Every structure is written in C-alpha cells, then in structure tokens.
Amino acid sequence: MLPSAVAREFDPSRVGPKSRRTVRDWMADFTCFLAAVFLGMLGADAVADNPHIAQGYAEFDQVLGALACAAVWLRRRWPVGLALVMVPISVASDTAGGAAAVALFTLAVHRPFRYVAWIGGLSIAVVPLTFWLRPDPAMSYGVAIAFGVLLTGAVIGWGMFVRSRRELLLSLRDRAVRAENEAALRAEQAQRLAREDIAREMHDVLAHRLTLLSVHAGALEFRPDAPREEIVRAAGVIRESSHEALQDLRQVIGVLRGGEADASGRPQPTLAALDTLVAESRDAGMKVVLANRLTDPDLDTVPAALGRTAYRIAQEGLTNARKHAPGAEVTVTVTGAPGEGLTLSVRNPAPPGDVPEVPGSGQGLIGLAERASLAGGRFGHRAGPDGGFHLEAWLPWAS
Structure with a gap:
C-alpha cells in the first residue's frame, strides 16, 4: 500500500473518491487547463487557415478540441485512459493537440515507464498519419513529421523529468523521516541502557549492604538470648551497613539527577x-x-x-x-x-x-x-x- 503522499503524487486513482484536491492541486489543474485551451486556440487558428482542410471540418475540429480541453480535468483520476483516448482525438483534431500534450505529460508524471512507453510510442507512431490527413501548408511533410515527433518526445521527457524530481524529493523526505525515527529509537535505546546500567549498579551496590542487614537482623530476631558481645557486634554491623547503604544510595541518586558517578567523593571500587x-x-x-x-x-x-x-x-x-x-x-x-x-x-x-x-x-x-x-x-x-x-x-x- 502506497503512502498517501506517494499515492497523491504518482497514483491519484488510489487516493480514493472522498479525497479532495488541495489548493496546489487546483492551481496545477487550472494551469494545465489554460495551457490546453491556449494551445487549442492556436490549433484552431491553424485549422481555419489551412487550405488542405475541407470546409465545415473546422467547426467539428473545434468542438472536438473543446471537449478534449474539458476532459483535462479528469487527468488525475484516469491518466492512462485519458492519454489513450487522446491519441485518436489528436489525429482527428488539431484543436485537441494541447489537451493531448497535457494528457501525455500527466501520464509521464503519474505512471510507470511501461505505460509511457506504450502510449507515448503510439502517439509518435500516429504523427505521420496526422500530417498525411491534414498537411501543414508552412512545412514540408518530412519537416512536419520531425517537428511533431520532437514535440511529443519533449512532452514525454519533461513529464519524466518532473516524475524523477518528485521521486527524489519524496525519497529525501522519507530518508529524513527515517533518520528522525532512527534517532528517536537510538535515544530511547540509550535511555533504556542507561536505566539498565543504573539498575545493575544499584543492585550490585545495595544488595551487599542490605544482605548484611537482613542476615544480622534475622540473627537478632531468632537469637534474642545471644551473648552481649555478639549482639553488640551485630548491631555495629547493622549500623555500619546502614550508613554505607545510605551513602551508596545517595551516590546513585546523584547520578540519576545528572551528577557524575563520583559526585559523592567516593571513588568506584x-x-x-x-x-x-x-x-x-x-x-x-x-x-x-x-x-x-x-x-x-x-x-x-x-x-x-x-x-x-x-x-x-x-x-x-x-x-x-x-x-x-x-x-x-x-x-x-x-x-x-x-x-x-x-x-x-x-x-x-x-x-x-x-x-x-x-x-x-x-x-x-x-x-x-x-x-x-x-x-x-x-x-x-x-x-x-x-x-x-x-x-x-x-x-x-x-x-
């Protein structure tokens, strides 16, 4: 499943029917529509001035071109279908040339190369047929074909360049997100290791002292009739162990508060x-x-x-x-x-x-x-x- 950003940029049909165009999407679509209309108007003028075109065909050409320009708004939903339909329409109508170029550009931006290769190759293949049906009065047949092939290739190349640039930007963005996540994981791991070190140090330092307290306190509890010397010695060990445990605890707490390991002045043994x-x-x-x-x-x-x-x-x-x-x-x-x-x-x-x-x-x-x-x-x-x-x-x- 593609992420939403990748789906929006390279596969708009997967975004879902409930997705809404952003302001940037509306601006891009409106610009493409204006470009299709502008190029279509140039094509309509060329058709009207072309003596090789029969009378009455110019109106049909313009109607077909207007419908093609309106279909540009569907380029995000069906880029492959629109580009494929525009191939025969561009053969039949010079006014639809701008819409066909926009559809081919959209295909190159939003679809893998296999779609671009097939439909782009088909668009180039019909260029000779287009100029055979409607010869250009200002250029020879060979020059017109070369110009048409060059223009189609330029549109495909521009679209692939835009796609590559977007893929690069998304890749860099994805790397940045992964780097942030990895940095967060490393920080979390470092905190976990620090907690484990502190816990191990607390166990090693305090267990020795507290065991002395437990053993001697248990001896005093179960042998209340022990000789006075043993009771005094056990009480001294309890007092000394309690003091040492308190010092060790203060040292570990000092480390937890951000101090140095020897903040208490007691060197590590x-x-x-x-x-x-x-x-x-x-x-x-x-x-x-x-x-x-x-x-x-x-x-x-x-x-x-x-x-x-x-x-x-x-x-x-x-x-x-x-x-x-x-x-x-x-x-x-x-x-x-x-x-x-x-x-x-x-x-x-x-x-x-x-x-x-x-x-x-x-x-x-x-x-x-x-x-x-x-x-x-x-x-x-x-x-x-x-x-x-x-x-x-x-x-x-x-x-």
Whole structure:
C-alpha cells in the first residue's frame, strides 16, 4: 500500500473518491487547463487557415478540441485512459493537440515507464498519419513529421523529468523521516541502557549492604538470648551497613539527577578494594578465604575498568553465599596476568545448617553475565553435586 503522499503524487486513482484536491492541486489543474485551451486556440487558428482542410471540418475540429480541453480535468483520476483516448482525438483534431500534450505529460508524471512507453510510442507512431490527413501548408511533410515527433518526445521527457524530481524529493523526505525515527529509537535505546546500567549498579551496590542487614537482623530476631558481645557486634554491623547503604544510595541518586558517578567523593571500587570487601565479610561472621594467584600479587596493577568489573563479581558472589550458604566457607580465587586475562571464581560448599528465607530474584547473576559480556569476557555458574555453588568469570586483560 502506497503512502498517501506517494499515492497523491504518482497514483491519484488510489487516493480514493472522498479525497479532495488541495489548493496546489487546483492551481496545477487550472494551469494545465489554460495551457490546453491556449494551445487549442492556436490549433484552431491553424485549422481555419489551412487550405488542405475541407470546409465545415473546422467547426467539428473545434468542438472536438473543446471537449478534449474539458476532459483535462479528469487527468488525475484516469491518466492512462485519458492519454489513450487522446491519441485518436489528436489525429482527428488539431484543436485537441494541447489537451493531448497535457494528457501525455500527466501520464509521464503519474505512471510507470511501461505505460509511457506504450502510449507515448503510439502517439509518435500516429504523427505521420496526422500530417498525411491534414498537411501543414508552412512545412514540408518530412519537416512536419520531425517537428511533431520532437514535440511529443519533449512532452514525454519533461513529464519524466518532473516524475524523477518528485521521486527524489519524496525519497529525501522519507530518508529524513527515517533518520528522525532512527534517532528517536537510538535515544530511547540509550535511555533504556542507561536505566539498565543504573539498575545493575544499584543492585550490585545495595544488595551487599542490605544482605548484611537482613542476615544480622534475622540473627537478632531468632537469637534474642545471644551473648552481649555478639549482639553488640551485630548491631555495629547493622549500623555500619546502614550508613554505607545510605551513602551508596545517595551516590546513585546523584547520578540519576545528572551528577557524575563520583559526585559523592567516593571513588568506584576496583580490585584493590577486594581485601577490604573480604575483611568486611569476615567481620560480618563469614568464613572467607582469598587466594591471590596473580602473576603480580599487587592488585593495584589491575586496570581500573577491569578491576571494577572483577570487584562487582566478587561482591555479588559473596552476597549470594551469605544469603544462600550461611556458615559455609567461601573461597575467592583471583588468577591471571596481562595478555592472558583475569579469572575470578567464588566457590562455596553446601551450608552446614538450615538456610534462612532471604528474598532474592536471581537478577544479580543476570547482571554479572551482562557485566562480563560488556567487558568482552565470559561468565558462568553452576551448582555442585554436594550442594555447593561455584561461579567463575574470565575477563580480558590487555598486555
């Protein structure tokens, strides 16, 4: 189905009976009508002065030409039919020559080349017959034929030029619309990706803190008779985790409000902060073993972008172990070297006791897979046959 603009320009018969001409359409149709009338008047004068035409035929020629000029108003509805009918009429009437030229021009503008080729070729073929029936007193037969063929070809060429120009303008307009739509889609996609990044960052940052709060609050709820030292330690962890979560939340809100990622003054953690993360987990009562097997054991040598991704993966792994395997010993292993890549794994056996009900949706593992993929790496996780859990990520490390 053609768009309305293309249908109006190149296929007026598809616009529908209820469509109304625009001001531009009325002006174009009126101009074509005046052109047909003007050329018809010239043809009528030529017929009246032509000694080769029998007396009484001039009136018939003029009546036929007037009807042809009136039919010009039908050019938008039936361009093919009008141009085809005008071929024999133009042979019989010189006054209808202007209307025939307008019909042929309209055909070249509004219809494909196959229609123009057949009807235009037929119009050229009848030129010798026209001048044989009504010779021109001012020109020889050969010159008259050449002039008629040249004039018909010029009308067809002009119409095809107008059609090509309109097609070019419509193509440029369509490209502009597509470019605007693509720009809107790119903007929408960029907004969606930004929202996903913010959501992933909020999950990675806040889940670790809130899990600490949930675990220790649950311990206080189910063990109100715990020793005072444990209660004090749990309360301290809750207070510290609440403070850290509030700071992290302020940082993310600052980003949402258009600020920079470090607007709070707190730099994004890298792999150099892994020791602090492990110590924090140990303070919360977890059993964590950190195995640093890098070629250069100094974690500060790891690039910042790579280190941030590895840190978030380790943080999420420890958070999951704290939620789903409380009391189990967790092993965090970091291996790799420049040019070989960095491998980080978090492994834990089955929990020794009952696992408390801790809310979770599995979005963390999905976010880690997206992080690793965006960094050009790989991420996988699996449950062990003994009830344990193992997650591992490989990230590229340029040499």
